[in-house]
Amino acid sequence: MNTDLGTFTVRALDPSPTSRSGSSGSGSMSDAELVHSWVTHPKASFWLMGDxxxxxxxxxxxxIAATPHHDAFIGLHNGEPAFLMERYDPAEVELKGLYEAEPGDIGMHFLVAPTDTPLHGFTLAVITTVLETLFADPSVRRVVVEPDVRNTAVHALNKAVGFEVLREITKPEKTALLSACTREQFHAARAGEAR
Structure with a gap:
């Protein structure tokens, strides 16, 4: 996706300890080392991997790489690692048994890398890229998410791209705000943003 902030793309995450991201900004870090630095940062507290x-x-x-129901990706901003994206089948993992899955549902998580030089609108561009990536698959009709009820920043961001709150659900690790966004809701939110 090309925006005023630059180009956003995604690639598969290689979790093997010997892989190297190959980008100049992350030096010779493996994807796992890169993600470890992101998920253990204090700003990633809702990722629940601080320790x-x-x-x-x-x-x-x-x-995640070994299951057919879950995938992980590194998001790139102008070719440099900048965010983490996960895609999962909510009928099989994360939300299995916690809601009525519909045909075409896909689950999603994303995490923006911590930075000392934040760009205005960057996180909105990231979640837009994530949703565009998911909806590029014609079989995906609706994206389902389950952020922590206390994560008000993500709730506002989700609303901005078309998510509708369905209800609170209780997961083993958190109380979550089950929300969904159809392809039509996403396109309508994008059209409103362009005005």
């Missing part, structure tokens, strides 16, 4: 060791992150993302 994770590098081995924990490697193990988590190796497990």
């Amino acid at each position: 994770a060791r590098l081995q924990d992150v490697e193990r988590e993302y190796m497990a």
